[in-house]
Amino acid sequence: MSLARHWRLQDERYKLIGRECAACGQKLFPSRDICPYCGSRDLEPYRFAGAGEIYSYSTIYQPPAGYEGFVPYTVALIRLDEGPLITAQLTDVDSEGVEIGQRVEMVTRRLREYGPEGLIVYGYKFRPLLKG
Amino acid sequence: MRGVSIIGIGQTEVREHWERSLRGLAVASITAALDDAGIDRADALYVGNMLSGELTGQEHLATLIADFAGLRGIEALKVEAACGSGGAAVRMGYLAVASGLHDLVIVTGVEKMTDCENGLVTEALAMAADGDYEAMQGLSFVALNALLMRRYMHECRVSHEDFAGFSINAHRNAARNPYAMFHRPVTREEFTSARMISDPINLLDSSPIGDGAATVILCPEEKAQRFCPVPVAIIASATATDTIALHDRDDPLTLQAAHEAAQKAYAQAGVGPEDIEIFELHDAFTIMAALSLEACGFADKGRGVELAKDGEISLEGKIPISTMGGLKGRGHPIGATGVYQIVELVQQLRGEADANQVECDLGMAQSIGGTGATAITHILKGPN
Numbered sequence: 218m219s220l221a222r223h224w225r226l227q228d229e230r231y232k233l234i235g236r237e238c239a240a241c242g243q244k245l246f247p248s249r250d251i252c253p254y255c256g257s258r259d260l261e262p263y264r265f266a267g268a269g270e271i272y273s274y275s276t277i278y279q280p281p282a283g284y285e286g287f288v289p290y291t292v293a294l295i296r297l298d299e300g301p302l303i304t305a306q307l308t309d310v311d312s313e314g315v316e317i318g319q320r321v322e323m324v325t326r327r328l329r330e331y332g333p334e335g336l337i338v339y340g341y342k343f344r345p346l347l348k349g
Numbered sequence: 350m351r352g353v354s355i356i357g358i359g360q361t362e363v364r365e366h367w368e369r370s371l372r373g374l375a376v377a378s379i380t381a382a383l384d385d386a387g388i389d390r391a392d393a394l395y396v397g398n399m400l401s402g403e404l405t406g407q408e409h410l411a412t413l414i415a416d417f418a419g420l421r422g423i424e425a426l427k428v429e430a431a432c433g434s435g436g437a438a439v440r441m442g443y444l445a446v447a448s449g450l451h452d453l454v455i456v457t458g459v460e461k462m463t464d465c466e467n468g469l470v471t472e473a474l475a476m477a478a479d480g481d482y483e484a485m486q487g488l489s490f491v492a493l494n495a496l497l498m499r500r501y502m503h504e505c506r507v508s509h510e511d512f513a514g515f516s517i518n519a520h521r522n523a524a525r526n527p528y529a530m531f532h533r534p535v536t537r538e539e540f541t542s543a544r545m546i547s548d549p550i551n552l553l554d555s556s557p558i559g560d561g562a563a564t565v566i567l568c569p570e571e572k573a574q575r576f577c578p579v580p581v582a583i584i585a586s587a588t589a590t591d592t593i594a595l596h597d598r599d600d601p602l603t604l605q606a607a608h609e610a611a612q613k614a615y616a617q618a619g620v621g622p623e624d625i626e627i628f629e630l631h632d633a634f635t636i637m638a639a640l641s642l643e644a645c646g647f648a649d650k651g652r653g654v655e656l657a658k659d660g661e662i663s664l665e666g667k668i669p670i671s672t673m674g675g676l677k678g679r680g681h682p683i684g685a686t687g688v689y690q691i692v693e694l695v696q697q698l699r700g701e702a703d704a705n706q707v708e709c710d711l712g713m714a715q716s717i718g719g720t721g722a723t724a725i726t727h728i729l730k731g732p733n
Contacts, residue, residue: 226481247482253597273503273601275495277487277547281475282468284487292488294496294596302596304483317503328485340485 435687436716
């Protein structure tokens with residue numbers, strides 16, 4: 218599968234780098250060329266801290282092709298502290314231990330492989346914050 | 350702009366059609382519609398389809414279908430808007446006739462989903478979402494809708510079982526539609542205990558994978574009586590889009606595109622939701638049915654589920670939905686569905702719905718792409 222496509226997405230996948238609109242101040246993830254809030258084209262790279270809370274979640278039992286090895290796995294919409302929602306898998310978590318509102322943090326994990334000799338794609342997932 | 354009428358309809362049964370091909374299904378529905386209209390030629394063909402390339406290795410679909418349907422030479426174009434491809438094709442056909450550029454237009458929706466195994470179909474369906482930022486995270490299309498359902502249950506304080514009425518109603522109506530995929534009613538007990546796909550969505554929340562094709566023939570309203578004693582008029586046609594990804598929505602639980610398309614359609618037709626007597630909505634999942642009813646003004650925000658609990662969505666209720674089974678019971682051959690919705694409204698408005706007949710003169714259909722990213726709404730008026 219396309220090496221170039223995944224290479225282009227490294228900043229987002231590994232470092233959670235999106236954009237900040239210089240005109241209206243909105244933080245955007247993923248990156249875009251045009252601010253969807255004010256229409257400005259003046260967007261600067263912005264690195265999100267990776268902290269947020271769970272907005273919604275679901276445990277998948279019937280996966281799309283390529284993700285069978287993870288079943289059952291839990292995916293979520295996470296509200297990052299800076300504002301945007303992000304879609305990601307949860308990791309290091311028991312599917313019964315997940316709650317809306319739970320605090321989570323970004324980690325880098327394997328997203329999928331393309332066959333036994335194919336590309337391995339890594340990217341962001343989120344795990345519950347360990348209680349102090 | 351001139352008025353547009355529907356003068357012919359045709360459909361295949363929705364099934365796992367092992368013996369029928371993509372082109373065969375499309376041609377069968379076109380032939381049936383041409384016979385219904387009493388014509389054998391048209392000016393243009395618009396084909397709604399989402400996955401012909403991915404699942405059957407075939408693109409350039411409208412030209413292929415025109416060729417094999419005895420329509421060589423005419424304008425033929427494929428239209429795609431994910432699960433809203435059928436509605437999108439109806440929209441293009443409407444524009445072609447309303448603009449004055451074409452007098453006879455065939456609109457066909459077709460999908461062949463069962464040639465591939467489940468994992469590949471699941472992967473393909475996720476192409477309705479954002480590939481780099483939703484699908485790549487391992488989300489199936491069901492999972493995206495499950496995220497909505499879980500959040501809805503949390504915010505609106507309802508349980509999974511509160512959605513049962515959508516599934517029960519759809520299957521009850523499908524059982525009496527010979528073209529529908531499912532012919533067995535479903536009980537509340539079966540709904541609550543069905544196999545989980547992506548929780549909280551289970552098998553009986555979800556529309557099925559299947560094959561089918563549906564066709565409508567459009568002509569200018571002023572010429573309709575030449576072809577059809579019971580022409581049905583399209584009195585509104587409107588499309589709106591929202592963000593493709595759920596995570597970019599202002600409020601994921603508001604189907605903003607569905608709301609805007611419905612508002613535009615109501616304004617064009619000079620009506621409000623209280624005037625709509627039948628609503629073929631996009632019940633790909635029970636949560637979508639609830640959210641569609643809210644977005645189009647049939648229920649207040651957070652209260653769509655009550656219409657199902659109170660029986661108002663049944664044939665005898667205030668706002669009958671899925672009257673021939675809907676996506677849940679009749680089936681959801683992805684790109685064909687939007688045209689099936691129009692075919693079924695025409696059956697209802699002509700008085701040809703047999704056991705599922707609703708007394709109606711004004712009906713609405715809404716075809717949705719993705720998780721509410723595209724919404725195409727049509728309002729139809731009966732011949733009386």
